Amino acid sequence: MKRDILFFDNDPYAPENQFYRVEEVLFVGKSQFQDVKVLKLDGFGLALVLDDVVQFTEREEFVYHETLAHVPLFTLPEPRNVLIIGGGDCGVAREVLKHKSVENVVLVDIDEMVTKVVKEYFYHLYKDAFEDRRLKILHEDGLKFVRDYRGEKFDAVLIDLTDPVGPAKPLFEEPFYRMIFDILTEDGIMAAQTESIWYHQDTVRDVQNALKNVFPITDIAYFITPVYTGYWWTISIGSKMYNPRISYRTCNLKTRYYCDDVRSVSFLPQRIYKELMEGKLFSDDK
Amino acid sequence: MKRDILFFDNDPYAPENQFYRVEEVLFVGKSQFQDVKVLKLDGFGLALVLDDVVQFTEREEFVYHETLAHVPLFTLPEPRNVLIIGGGDCGVAREVLKHKSVENVVLVDIDEMVTKVVKEYFYHLYKDAFEDRRLKILHEDGLKFVRDYRGEKFDAVLIDLTDPVGPAKPLFEEPFYRMIFDILTEDGIMAAQTESIWYHQDTVRDVQNALKNVFPITDIAYFITPVYTGYWWTISIGSKMYNPRISYRTCNLKTRYYCDDVRSVSFLPQRIYKELMEGKLFSDDK
Known part of the structure; x- marks a missing residue:
């Protein structure tokens, strides 16, 4: 396993969490309502991330x-x-x-x-x-x-x-x-x-x-x-x-x-x- | 999220990985064939872990x-x-x-x-x-x-x-x-x-x-x-x-x-x- 940059998904109420390897950080912003990120994740492609929870990825x-x-x-x-x-x-x-x-x-x-x-x-x-x-x-x-x-x-x-x-x-x-x-x-x-x-x-x-x-x-x-x-x-x-x-x-x-x-x-x-x-x-x- | 002891599941060929919060380490051993652990995981109860991959837990x-x-x-x-x-x-x-x-x-x-x-x-x-x-x-x-x-x-x-x-x-x-x-x-x-x-x-x-x-x-x-x-x-x-x-x-x-x-x-x-x-x-x- 590559140990480079990891992103930890912060599901607000699950006992188990996931993490991903980050290939690229494309966007980091903050709207009036939430944190917004676009990350390129190894194996999933681009991902939309809101308040540190992956919302969807290109792959799925x-x-x-x-x-x-x-x-x-x-x-x-x-x-x-x-x-x-x-x-x-x-x-x-x-x-x-x-x-x-x-x-x-x-x-x-x-x-x-x-x-x-x-x-x-x-x-x-x-x-x-x-x-x-x-x-x-x-x-x-x-x-x-x-x-x-x-x-x-x-x-x-x-x-x-x-x-x-x-x-x-x-x-x-x-x-x-x-x-x-x-x-x-x-x-x-x-x-x-x-x-x-x-x-x-x-x-x-x-x-x-x-x-x-x-x-x-x-x-x-x-x-x-x-x-x-x-x-x-x-x-x-x-x-x-x-x-x-x-x-x-x-x-x-x-x-x-x-x-x-x-x-x-x-x-x-x-x-x-x-x-x-x-x-x-x-x-x-x- | 509690940031105490985490266990990182080491799935040998998945792009995304999981981690768990460890409540207790009950057994750590090494057989002729693999590493064997029993962990108590927050939300899952006891887990059997072989070569750092969760095999099953009490919960599921x-x-x-x-x-x-x-x-x-x-x-x-x-x-x-x-x-x-x-x-x-x-x-x-x-x-x-x-x-x-x-x-x-x-x-x-x-x-x-x-x-x-x-x-x-x-x-x-x-x-x-x-x-x-x-x-x-x-x-x-x-x-x-x-x-x-x-x-x-x-x-x-x-x-x-x-x-x-x-x-x-x-x-x-x-x-x-x-x-x-x-x-x-x-x-x-x-x-x-x-x-x-x-x-x-x-x-x-x-x-x-x-x-x-x-x-x-x-x-x-x-x-x-x-x-x-x-x-x-x-x-x-x-x-x-x-x-x-x-x-x-x-x-x-x-x-x-x-x-x-x-x-x-x-x-x-x-x-x-x-x-x-x-x-x-x-x-x-x-």
Whole structure:
């Protein structure tokens, strides 16, 4: 193992941490909201790092972005109007815009620096989104945007946030989900990144219970990426009409990971879901 | 984050590494074959560490051991005679012995110190195996044992090895799989831990191609545990008669993770399998 410059990922609430070998430091900055870095990591290529937590890398970003976009969107017969909260890197937006039926994507990320930095260092990954006139990017508070929104309702709301600590915390709670319910069409769906099965079972369960109080149909999908510790990472879903385990349309998009076969194993097995909700997952006592 | 004593996992061929906070060092030793440590890790409990790589911890050991045992054994209508290569900790043996039809388990692990240390520090986890008279533990070279074996044929051979470097390497190769084929019954099955989808695609593909040259039916199952970097970790299967995607019997065993629902999502999705074998997985060019 080379012992040169190491970067220690500072996951705010995992018992085990990761470190990477740094090949190059491309950007170090500080926005009003967080520290922002772009590092070149051995074996992963460029990485966007916020508050010393790797958010994504060139090598694996597509797994998370494709799952968060396509699992909910393929649940709908014809998504047209989509809202993304967070996701200022435009990774989820890029995937959403692959759906031909989509006419309008609004992205609300509080931190303008993220979008600026991604535009400069990751343009090759997200140019399809940046150059698409259907995408409108706003830099404001997502909670405030949703609370005050009075425009055309959304078919899907996708929530792509950092960990539920500090200012992001209210965006993982029932009052926020209730506001989202109100700005969704009558067959609308929402999906949110909600941490790992291994390290954050309480968060996953709390979110699912909050969603159950708001939406008639709720579920948990997952994805696996090597840069998030705990790796068995969840996407929590609230749906007004359609069962998210069923894909309404066959996937014919150009993707690197998501496809109908992958979708078929992208939801928690029923017994795992049940045990998680009962607080008995992995327990001897069940 | 507490900055006390850290243990750096030294995965021999992953670009990213993990570290843990050490609460207690219980054992440090050196056998003829490897360094052996028992550490108490914050958030994981006791861990067995070989050559500075975490092999399993109290918190998550059941995921790996249950998957490697039950996926192949539930493929068979009535496994009776089982061989385990490696696995001197007896974790896989404990799971195998839960099958009532099993009459005889032979475990061949080259390193006696592993079994001794596990017996001393992890007895609470594996006592069902240690106390079961159906289990016979031999400390010798697995390759030599298989090559020279002339006894009753095995219904299943389960291979539970460390990474394919050094002396373990020939046990990931076709000549060894051919010897295993010869000591299996005519409907027998073998399964082996074979590294991760993210970091070791070449190994997974090479093993699968080697198995294809020997067995009429081959496949790849997977499991996810936070202590193995790359986390999307494979179990490669060679079968003489039964399709491993089908469970011959309903699981009614007392387990913490494995069950019929879990099994249904424990094989690589067909498109992922195909792209992996073509060397196009995660590629833009497909």
